Amino acid sequence: MAQAVRHDSMRARNLALVLGEVSRNGPVTRAALAEITGLTKTTVSKLVGDLLESGMVTESPPPADADRSRGRPGVAVRLRGDRVAALGLEINVDYLSVCVMDLTRTVRLRRTQAVDNRDSSSTDVVRNLRDLALQAVDEAAAAGLSVAGAALAVPGPVDPAQGLVHSAPNLGWGDVRPADLLDLPFPVLVDNEANLAALGELWFGSGMPDFLYVSGEIGIGAGLVFGGALFRGTRGFAGELGHVVVDPGGPDCRCGGRGCLERYAGQDALLDAAPDGLLDGLIRRLTAGDTRARAACEQAGRALGTALTSAVHLLDPGTIILGGIFAPLFPWLRGPAAEALRHIRHVVPNFAVAEAGPDAAVLGGAGQVIQQVIADPAGHMPRATAGLQT
Amino acid sequence: MAQAVRHDSMRARNLALVLGEVSRNGPVTRAALAEITGLTKTTVSKLVGDLLESGMVTESPPPADADRSRGRPGVAVRLRGDRVAALGLEINVDYLSVCVMDLTRTVRLRRTQAVDNRDSSSTDVVRNLRDLALQAVDEAAAAGLSVAGAALAVPGPVDPAQGLVHSAPNLGWGDVRPADLLDLPFPVLVDNEANLAALGELWFGSGMPDFLYVSGEIGIGAGLVFGGALFRGTRGFAGELGHVVVDPGGPDCRCGGRGCLERYAGQDALLDAAPDGLLDGLIRRLTAGDTRARAACEQAGRALGTALTSAVHLLDPGTIILGGIFAPLFPWLRGPAAEALRHIRHVVPNFAVAEAGPDAAVLGGAGQVIQQVIADPAGHMPRATAGLQT
DNA sequence: AGTATTTAGTCCACAACGTAGACTAAATCA
DNA sequence: TGATTTAGTCTACGTTGTGGACTAAATACT
Incomplete structure (x- = not known):
């Protein structure tokens, strides 16, 4: 209260x-x-x-x-812009990423390191990230910037209140507390990649105040931004769009359920139709009019539309924004997805591509920290409550 | 801001x-x-x-x-409890309902009028309700209570910010502004029946702070209570559980979609297996072990479980509480529904029956008004800002 | 030019509200 | 009966915002 x-x-x-x-x-x-x-x-x-x-x-x-x-x-x-700064951090399957952002939300430093984190222990991965982060803090300090806090994006469900990563299956992580391992000299907020990417889209993308950001990575997540703030659910697990049921008689999913969206529109399902298993190859085939590739996209689009229909009825988002791998595939996904959404009785939400790009999560994380500083300047002021009292 | x-x-x-x-x-x-x-x-x-x-x-x-x-x-x-009061109002398909509640959330007056509202115009229905309401206000006044405000529950999606009922298909209503027609001498809040019933469950039921209340009436709605407050979505349409997709290849729904939950677990679908189309008959058959009735419940339970799986992934509610027609049918629904929910990777939410009973919506509405008074006593105090200034 | 007008920002006396600690009130315990 | 303990009130005071007078710096009019 x-x-x-x-x-x-x-x-x-x-x-x-x-x-x-x-x-x-x-x-x-x-x-x-x-x-x-x-x-x-x-x-x-x-x-x-x-x-x-x-x-x-x-x-x-x-x-x-x-x-x-x-x-x-x-x-x-x-x-x-030359005093207070925030750190954005991201751990993903095949890279680590850092950025330093100043109070004006200008990116002062941006660094990405390609590493396969699938085969490393969480401790090693976080140690690597720590090195990157400390280096960034040093360079920021050299420019006169003092870092007020950091936010870390992780692919998987997170309880941000406790900073606990519940399980990041694509990284092979169980319960991990990355903030403790990072041991940085300022508070570190940990959150789901899709959530922070949604915030990235809020500040560095289209700028609308209410939307559902759909993050198509290896898994499919979603961040619901509502009045400029995230909706997280009771434990912080809200927005797991990837496991919305598209067909109860569908194929088994690694989550234990059946017919989850991820099985139809996840990266694995989509890139199955690519020659080399890479996104670029898929897009080449799509533009060339390859039937199999187009069919895969159509199936994914339909499944996405079905899942989003459920999401729209439950969450009532203002707009749906497709990000991650879905952004470049938007031209081929839009049609079938929109067809499924067309049937919604009330106002059909808009449908758009993400504008923030692949950096969305790091930027959103840093932006969130800046947001916190702006929302409570007194708590971040040099000698706010300093003074010699009994 | x-x-x-x-x-x-x-x-x-x-x-x-x-x-x-x-x-x-x-x-x-x-x-x-x-x-x-x-x-x-x-x-x-x-x-x-x-x-x-x-x-x-x-x-x-x-x-x-x-x-x-x-x-x-x-x-x-x-x-x-003997000064300030709130009015709870409800319009439903086959009844109108009023209650007067005092500051201590004690019901001072409770009145229900059975009428078939399907064939009346919205103006007539609201006029009837107005009579009921004014009578309740008079009786409250006779007891020394002054009514600070009212809340009206309506079956269908409502934009509470504007007090606009977007469409109440079961009443045959289009866009209606009931508060204007009611024309009562205090503010009237209009909200969806499931939302207010959820609040009723919050104050007069189990009392947990986070849950998804599933309201099984003619349509199926849901109210998400989160930290003791409702989550409403961008336009106030969140929680339309009845139109979550259970099977994209399923039967057409009046909402324009296909395979919505309502087609499998709505009152019509369930009472189809009743001899007289009434709930009591269905329950008699179920207790008697009637195969057709049991199969209907099992199908409904499975569909409910599937829809709730999607809802849990998207909303992350603390507990799921079944209300309305689902409450008496809980013994037969629970098994198949829980079976579908069992597969969720993270913490499976609890599953419970509503305790507030069929009055949940009126009580929740009045309780919400009381809540507002308690949350802003200064705004409701006799001579708060009274005074003669320039 | 010189003066009136307009808008920005500061200064100062004051009012509203919460605070700290002394003080009074009402109970139990020895 | 008196010491102790806890509840509640009273009073002087500190912090914060207010309202209006005042100064500052520009343009508009003559």
């Missing part, structure tokens, strides 16, 4: 409110902020003063735009 | 915090409230004073329990 409101939390909330508006509206004058937030000019001035001092924002001497002409021009306040 | 925090909203929040704890913990002393909320005794005293004055709480001269012996005994503060 909600906590008691004291004067300091009142301050913290208003600080977050102001910083949030600065983040949303780009450079804004104090006067505009007062108007938007409903606070008085005085209060906004004081709050902005604190934010300036903490290095979260700067003033832009030129007032940026000049759409109103009369009166004293205001000084614009905008996010300051 | 969050609103600015001023002194008065700080007060409002702390008032809500105190009242919420009084509601959760029953009679509590001010000292205990101070401990629970983290506010000082002084502040709690002042807040309780306001709540006393507004008629939301009373003092219980006897301190109720006596588990600690030393020291001055405190005066317990508890919700006051």
Whole structure:
């Protein structure tokens, strides 16, 4: 339940409110902020003063735009990108990935290391990632950036509250707590790859506030973004679209069920129709009009449409966004999938390709940490509650 | 986004915090409230004073329990049930229903009128309900209760933000705004029957904070309660379990899709196996061991299990609670449904019967209004912001 | 140019609210 | 009866936001 409101939390909330508006509206004058937030000019001035001092924002001497002409021009306040940063991390089947992102959500550093993680122990994999991460932190520090936190994307169901990876079958992991193994000098949030990719799509893609992001990797996951925030379910396992039942009489799935979507539209099922088992080969065949490839896509599209029909009825997402391997295959999947979705009684949700690209998960993770900083600047300010008390 | 925090909203929040704890913990002393909320005794005293004055709480001269012996005994503060009330309303295919509930969530009045609403226009149906409602308000007023608001349950998808019933096929309704037609002197919240029944189960049933309530009526709906609140989806249409695809090659559904759960486990499908098309007859046959009846239940149970498998993967509910027609049929449905759910990889959710009974929706609706009053006492206080200002 | 007007931002006295600790009240224990 | 313990109130005070006066810096009008 909600906590008691004291004067300091009142301050913290208003600080977050102001910083949030600065983040949303780009450079804004104090006067505009007062108007938007409903606070008085005085209060906004004081709050902005604190934010300036903490290095979260700067003033832009030129007032940026000049759409109103009369009166004293205001000084614009905008996010300051050269102090606070966040780390995005990703462990996937065949690569490790890091990025450093500043407060303005600009990527400052981006590094991917191709490794086959299937045959390594979780400890080894995480150790590798740790090296990458520490190197990134050093380089960020050299640029004056201090890292406030990190987010790690993992392919498989995660309980983000406890940071527990329940099982990442494609990595051969059982219950693992990667944050403990990483042992970094700042908090590390662990979440499912599809969830963080969905957030990536939120901030670096189309930018709509409500959608279901479908992540076609080796497994099929989905992240439901709802009012700009993730819906995670009771234990954090929501969005396992890959195991929605498409046909109860269908083939067995490694999850123990039968006829799961993954068996029809997972990477393995799709790339079966590729000459070399690679995506590029499949796309070549599709463009060449290969019958078998087209049939595989049509089957996958139909299955996807069926599963999404169930998902739409249960979750009521605003839009469906296809990401991962589904993005390049969109031209061939769209038709059959849309055909199945066409029958929904109420408003049929839009259907779109992801725009954030393959980096979505790392970017989304780092973006989530930035989001947390912006949502609670008081908790991340240099000497917020510092002081010598009894 | 969050609103600015001023002194008065700080007060409002702390008032809500105190009242919420009084509601959760029953009679509590001010000292205990101070401990629970983290506010000082002084502040709690002042807040309780306001709540006393507004008629939301009373003092219980006897301190109720006596588990600690030393020291001055405190005066317990508890919700006051004889001032503020809420109205629960329901329109269903063959009845109208009203209840008056006080702040302590005690039902003060309960009235159901059997009418076949299938052949009446929405205007007529709502006019009937209005009469019932006004009568209930009068009787409540006679008992000293003033109605703070109402909630109306309707069978079909509703956009609660706009109060718009999108289509209630079983009533023959198109887009209707019942709150406008009701024209009552307090706000009326309109929501889907399954959603409000889920809330009914939350407050008058098992009392767990996270579950998926499955409402088996003519249609099959579901309400997802998550941390004590409803998940509604982008437009409020989430939880349409009845149209989750059980078999893409199955029979056509009136929703335009194929093989929806409703075709296998809806009331029509189940009561087909009853001699007179009534539930009691079906149950008699089932207890008698009738083969056809048992087969119908087994098919329905299997289909329910399949649909719930998809729902569990997408929504990750804590528990599944079967309500409506499914509650009495639970003994025969449980086996086949659980069999399908058994295969889920992660934690299999519990499976239980609803305890709130057939009144769940009206009770849940009224309870929701009470919830709103408790969550914002300042907004419902007699002369909260009254005063003569410029 | 010079003055009026407009808008931005700051200053200051004040009000609202919660806090800390002294103080009073009412019970039990010795 | 008096010490102890716990509940609740009272008072001086600190923090935070407010409202309006005031200063600053631009354009518009004459």
